[in-house]
Amino acid sequence: MSALSVTDISRNFEGVQALANVSFEVAPGERRLIIGPNGAGKTTLFNILAGSYAASSGRVALFGRDITHLPAYARARLGLSRTFQITNLFFRLTVLENVLLALQAGNTTASPVLRLLRQDRALLAQADALLARWELSEHAGHAAQDISYGQQRQLDILLAMAVAPKVLLLDEPTAGLSAAEVPRVKAILRSLARDTTVLMIEHDMDVAFELADRITVLHQGRLLAEGNVEAIRNNPQVTEIYLGSD
Amino acid sequence: MRAADANSSVKSRGIAALFILTVLVLAVLPDLLSTYYLGLVIEILIFALFAMSLDLLIGYTGMASLGHAAYFGVAAYAVGLLAIKLHWSVWSALPAALIIVAAVATLFGLLALRTRGSYFLMITLALSQVAWGIAFGWRSLTGGDDGLPNLPRPELAAHWSLAGDRPFYFFILLLEGAGVLLLTRLATSPFGFALRGIRESETRMQALGYDVWRYKFAAFIVAAVFAGLAGALYAYYNRFVSPDYLGVFRSAEVLLMVILGGAGTLIGPAIGAAVIVLLENLVSAYTERWLIVIGTIYILVALFAPNGIIGFIRDFRARRAKS
Numbered sequence: 001m002s003a004l005s006v007t008d009i010s011r012n013f014e015g016v017q018a019l020a021n022v023s024f025e026v027a028p029g030e031r032r033l034i035i036g037p038n039g040a041g042k043t044t045l046f047n048i049l050a051g052s053y054a055a056s057s058g059r060v061a062l063f064g065r066d067i068t069h070l071p072a073y074a075r076a077r078l079g080l081s082r083t084f085q086i087t088n089l090f091f092r093l094t095v096l097e098n099v100l101l102a103l104q105a106g107n108t109t110a111s112p113v114l115r116l117l118r119q120d121r122a123l124l125a126q127a128d129a130l131l132a133r134w135e136l137s138e139h140a141g142h143a144a145q146d147i148s149y150g151q152q153r154q155l156d157i158l159l160a161m162a163v164a165p166k167v168l169l170l171d172e173p174t175a176g177l178s179a180a181e182v183p184r185v186k187a188i189l190r191s192l193a194r195d196t197t198v199l200m201i202e203h204d205m206d207v208a209f210e211l212a213d214r215i216t217v218l219h220q221g222r223l224l225a226e227g228n229v230e231a232i233r234n235n236p237q238v239t240e241i242y243l244g245s246d
Numbered sequence: 247m248r249a250a251d252a253n254s255s256v257k258s259r260g261i262a263a264l265f266i267l268t269v270l271v272l273a274v275l276p277d278l279l280s281t282y283y284l285g286l287v288i289e290i291l292i293f294a295l296f297a298m299s300l301d302l303l304i305g306y307t308g309m310a311s312l313g314h315a316a317y318f319g320v321a322a323y324a325v326g327l328l329a330i331k332l333h334w335s336v337w338s339a340l341p342a343a344l345i346i347v348a349a350v351a352t353l354f355g356l357l358a359l360r361t362r363g364s365y366f367l368m369i370t371l372a373l374s375q376v377a378w379g380i381a382f383g384w385r386s387l388t389g390g391d392d393g394l395p396n397l398p399r400p401e402l403a404a405h406w407s408l409a410g411d412r413p414f415y416f417f418i419l420l421l422e423g424a425g426v427l428l429l430t431r432l433a434t435s436p437f438g439f440a441l442r443g444i445r446e447s448e449t450r451m452q453a454l455g456y457d458v459w460r461y462k463f464a465a466f467i468v469a470a471v472f473a474g475l476a477g478a479l480y481a482y483y484n485r486f487v488s489p490d491y492l493g494v495f496r497s498a499e500v501l502l503m504v505i506l507g508g509a510g511t512l513i514g515p516a517i518g519a520a521v522i523v524l525l526e527n528l529v530s531a532y533t534e535r536w537l538i539v540i541g542t543i544y545i546l547v548a549l550f551a552p553n554g555i556i557g558f559i560r561d562f563r564a565r566r567a568k569s
């Protein structure tokens with residue numbers, strides 16, 4: 001059974017056809033790279049998968065379960081997590097509080113009512129460990145709006161990973177990072193266990209080709225090509241749109 | 247991390263000490279103050295709880311309601327009618343009033359939470375005007391603009407009346423204290439934490455798996471019930487209920503208390519309530535002069551202390567720490 005199965009998804013925004021009849025399957029544990037020129041519809045695809053936007057038509061299934069009509073939070077609870085291309089944090093809360101909110105969402109150690117009323121001390125230790133791993137410990141007490149842009153981008157990824165997702169959608173995880181930060185994020189992504197399936201939009205081809213098992217290419221809302229790294233590299237149509245658009 | 251822990255334990259010990267001190271001071275006040283000033287303290291306590299309940303919506307969840315007096319007033323009318331017409335004791339009238347408020351808030355919340363931002367502001371205002379219209383128009387039940395006079399002071403049990411200033415003060419103090427503690431506890435719980443997350447980013451909360459609508463709905467009802475507790479106690483204190491309780495002026499006034507004190511801090515709105523109540527008694531209330539005072543405060547806060555008194559103090563201390 002596929003981790004994610006996308007069938008005939010279309011979406012238009014008042015005349016703009018952002019996605020047209022896109023279908024593909026992602027196997028459990030796979031690292032799938034989504035590429036395509038600016039405006040190809042990559043982020044729109046993620047928004048539809050995560051439930052932020054409704055599809056105009058088509059179907060999305062998560063491990064065989066139809067989630068097309070589920071709201072975003074319900075999909076998240078089924079194990080679908082995402083980062084945001086436009087950094088989306090709790091900006092006036094501290095970095096530590098950002099992480100705690102993410103951990104609290106995935107906390108199932110007590111009854112729902114008790115969980116709402118009593119702070120679970122164990123989450124604090126988990127948050128400390130995560131912050132240390134991402135080298136953000138010294139900023140734990142700073143407001144998220146006060147750390148550097150690269151650190152905010154990393155915190156965005158940290159939050160998405162903190163809920164221990166089954167399927168993780170990463171929208172340009174290395175965009176906006178300093179040269180020194182890229183290797184850390186790469187290492188963390190590389191070390192992610194195979195029980196998490198990863199879909200990643202990425203413009204940095206070094207990062208992309210290194211991590212990807214298979215690649216899906218979108219162009220003007222359509223699925224242009226799909227295959228392994230070698231096949232996509234040698235695909236003349238793909239080379240054409242990348243050369244043509246740059 | 248260890249340093250932060252130690253810091254927060256010093257801080258929480260400081261808060262505990264402050265709390266005990268406050269309780270002690272409040273306990274000896276009846277021996278020190280005349281009836282008039284004791285009345286002022288009672289008003290401050292009541293409006294502090296009212297303002298804190300609105301802060302749960304504005305400061306915590308990020309939902310600006312301009313109709314919060316509706317819940318204050320509905321509970322006041324509920325205890326008024328139950329006590330005067332049905333002779334219910336305080337122990338049945340008060341819980342019944344809170345249940346009625348919760349029911350009204352459920353209905354109003356279902357309507358208001360279909361919107362957000364300035365539309366939410368407008369619809370909460372409109373809904374409170376509906377409540378006001380009923381209180382004003384349904385003369386046979388509510389007495390219209392004459393209101394409900396002669397609400398009896400509550401009795402704890404037969405022959406143990408709270409008619410005296412002192413016992414009544416302690417009755418209010420106990421219930422207000424319980425309300426404030428409960429509300430504070432809720433605001434600092436994982437529930438209140440999630441509300442702050444919603445204030446910062448609803449979309450991120452949803453992406454993490456929080457059912458944002460349900461949290462907002464729960465916050466709306468909780469805030470209304472605490473406003474209702476304040477309103478019911480105000481009715482017992484004044485021994486009178488009128489449509490003013492639900493009016494847009496009251497809603498604007500409590501909003502000003504929150505903004506003046508500092509939204510999102512709980513203690514700030516309580517301070518804001520104290521300032522407004524004291525000023526209101528200095529400048530004789532509900533005259534045109536009072537409206538001018540309120541308007542002026544609003545403008546001054548907006549210009550010079552957009553984060554309220556608490557925000558102003560924080561900025562001041564931060565600046566001093568730097569220099």
Ligand SMILES: Nc1ncnc2c1ncn2[C@@H]1O[C@H](COP(=O)(O)OP(=O)(O)OP(=O)(O)O)[C@@H](O)[C@H]1O
Pocket residue numbers: 013016017018036037038039040041042043044045085
């Ligand atoms: N909310 C929206 N309203 C209107 N149009 C939109 C909206 N979101 C996306 N679009 C349009 O849909 C098309 C696809 O946009 P999308 O953001 O999915 O592209 P992308 O592949 O992620 O591009 P990039 O590489 O620049 O991030 C674009 O033409 C864009 O203008």
Ligand SMILES: [Mg+2]
Pocket residue numbers: 042043044085
């Ligand atoms: Mg994009």
